[in-house]
Amino acid sequence: MKQILSLILISLIPVLLSARNAEVVSPNTKIRIELLNTNNDKTGEWYLKVYFENNKQTSEIIPKIELGISRSDQDFHKNLKLLKISRPKQIEEDYITKHGKRSHRNNSANEVVVSFENPDKTRLNLIIRAYNDGMAFRYQFPENEGNFAIKDELTSYIIPDSTERWLQKFDLSNEKLFDHMNSSDIQGNWGYPALFHSPDRSCWYLVHEADLDRNYCATKLSNLKDKKSYKVTLPAPHEGEGEALPKISLPWESPWRVIIMGELSDIVESTLVEDVSTASVIEDTDWIKPGLVSWNYWSDNHGTRDYQTVKKFTDLAARMDWPYTLFDWEWDAMGNGGDVEDAAKYAISKGIKPLIWYNSGMFKWITATPIDRMKTHENRMEEFAWLKGLGFAGVKVDFFLSEKQYMINYYLDILKDAAKFEMMVNFHGSLVPRGWARTYPHLMTMEAVRGAEWYNNNPELTTTAPKHNTILPFTRNVVGSMDYTPVTFTNSQHPHITSYGHELALGVVFESAFQHMADRPDGYDNLPDAAKLFLRELPAAWDDTKLIDGYPGKDVIIARRKGAGWYLGGINAEAHQNKNKTLNFNFLPEGQKYKLTLITDGEYDTELSTSYLVVDKNSEIDVKMLRRGGFAASLKPVQ
Incomplete structure (x- = not known):
């Protein structure tokens, strides 16, 4: 023995x-x-x-x-x-x-x-x-x-x-x-x-x-x-x-x-x-504020070169009560009526805080500009001081593409220097989260996922997204915030076949402290009022999370709480079959009634249907999801 x-x-x-x-x-x-x-x-x-x-x-x-x-x-x-x-x-x-x-x-x-x-x-x-x-x-x-x-x-x-x-x-x-x-x-x-x-x-x-x-x-x-x-x-x-x-x-x-x-x-x-990760090294965290972000790259890969486009996405954030807008690559070549400083001033005048993209500068063959302003401590200190003066709230740094020790040091150097200027950080082209969001809570999100950006790259995500989206809550998104850039209703270079209900649900199903809403302004402006209100009020940080139902690659329903309110998102991976689910609300507190706003698939993929009910802990309702469909819901306490 x-x-x-x-x-x-x-x-x-x-x-x-x-x-x-x-x-x-x-x-x-x-x-x-x-x-x-x-x-x-x-x-x-x-x-x-x-x-x-x-x-x-x-x-x-x-x-x-x-x-x-x-x-x-x-x-x-x-x-x-x-x-x-x-x-x-x-x-x-x-x-x-x-x-x-x-x-x-x-x-x-x-x-x-x-x-x-x-x-x-x-x-x-x-x-x-x-x-x-x-x-x-x-x-x-x-x-x-x-x-x-x-x-x-x-x-x-x-x-x-x-x-x-x-x-x-x-x-x-x-x-x-x-x-x-x-x-x-x-x-x-x-x-x-x-x-x-x-x-x-x-x-x-x-x-x-x-x-x-x-x-x-x-x-x-x-x-x-x-x-x-x-x-x-x-x-x-x-x-x-x-x-x-x-x-x-x-x-x-x-x-x-x-x-x-x-x-x-x-x-x-x-x-x-x-x-299990090291406790926060940031003493004052009042400046760290999660939120939704308008983002122009998905619908126009060169959108930030155009000052008028940047203004339109700033206006979208203002209409939707989202706190942020992101200036992606090529902002250093911005023209057509203004430059990046003009764009920052415009955003601030609308009550919107701008975020801004940088190339890591670590690879000569990646020429997206600006290239090397994050690469050294001296460059970062100068750049962060300039950004702070213009009212920028954070940076997105892209193209790391190595998991060796020197690159780990580079990630942590950026986080250390960004904190000195109260700059929040988003890493793209990155490794999967390793618990740094606890140690450096101004690390808001990381990519490390096949997200909606891939609708620009090739036609593959068109057919794989429904199943892929139902696997991520059980895998990648478990270990940290995930910058999938979800919730798109129009099409990018390659179409999506997920329903409007499916897309709306992704804002809840996927967790990210910077939730980049990737669609063009028309995609949100043309939504029914209930869906627009849902996205206006949607939090990006949560007080609690519950898995209601699901299986990787088949379907998933997640409930998340912010304050006294709850938000639900459910998606169906089935390519050819509708799916009926019975929702029970046993996660709610005893003795409290809630007004339920339920936004489901309509009769076809691009239609939404809204219903209103009062529910409590003992309630059950049936929800229908189309093939590749989904639903979203909010629950507010009845006073």
Whole structure:
């Protein structure tokens, strides 16, 4: 029998090295983690095994998470000797966020630190946490001095072959579609996050990483060597410029390896990626204000070159009571009646705060202008001072296309300098969020998604969007704000076949603290009054989020609360069939009635139908969604 080391976090008794059948258990006791040794001894290779309890039945979910790391001077893998297990520690956190799926975060975990040494007597710690909605672990070198490179990380998730999975092929833009697979037969490099459904259907889990800082690079998953083993993989030398291997200085901690776990609602509603990340380093956050943004690029790729076009989108924001408008690329070539300073003054005169786009300047072959005004500290300080004087509220910085350590430093340098001038930030052509929105709450959103911009690129999204849109709430949007640029009713260069109801719903289904409304002014001006009012009042930051119903690639219904009011969005992925759903409102508080404004698909794709009802916690109503359709709704308390 293999030796199992006890890490009982809910006990006050210190865990002994000789303890057997020991485990790390989440506060709600649903998640259990075992640390085991392949040699049935105190020295050898170590791995984790993960269990989940559902309906009083416990299932083995991940049979093996291989552990280890290779440093430039020595390895920490095959011959690790257990030294000690720390006294159990309870983690309790309560904090407030400026944006995201929930404003008030409360989370608890049980933590143990396991100390090892390798044959050279060098220490490695493994920090393990079990949360109610998942688990996290990270490596730590506790020595106080030393500079090294990380040659490889040996963390690997062994996934049973019959596990259902939704994976995105790795690409430096993180803008691929998610592939749905029922086995591990397809091998490759995969981007985060990765969604899995256990063979016995008892548990869903989403694999990601969090709290990435200057001391490491971003990673991906790869099952190229062993199709069942999804290994944490460092950047390849050819993936962008610069050194591939991260350089570290001791003491050092790796990013958290995060697994969100539970039912589908636990996945969608989880804030674990931000919960495990470093607390905010910004003391005064009053200037950080989420909101909707008018945006001209989707309907006119060169719109910001034309001062008259910029004015029209500023006027749209003013009519719709949206606080922001974005000046996208080529603003430095603006003409036809005014330049960028004139445009900023015009926006301010209408009560609209302008946002502005920049090229990262990191790649000579990307010539979109302006190119290099964000690239150095000196340039940024000069540019931010100029923007602040003109009344700009934030920047969108594009084209990072590398996940190496030098690029992580560049992201964080921009965030650090932007905060000095109270500039909010949006990253495009970027990596997937790693929890930075907690540490730097002026990071409002990140792209890292195949969004509506792809209607400009090729005809593919026309047919894939309905299904793609129903996968994103269970994958990419779980781990952070997502700048999909949704809610379009007219067409860009390639048409969309999602219904008006589907498009309207995306403003709720997709979460982003800067929600860029991508359509041209006519697209919104021609909507029925109820839909226009819905978009005027739509928040971009939420006090709570609930998954009402859904399944990746089929449909999804999400409810989000702001203050005392609720907003609902539902979308249907089916290409050929209408779908009927029964909405129940059991998420509402007891004894409170609400006025429901329900905006559904009409008789055809470009028609909306509005109805008004009074509902409470016990109400149920039937909603019809057309093929590729959807609905949106608002709930306001009846006084």
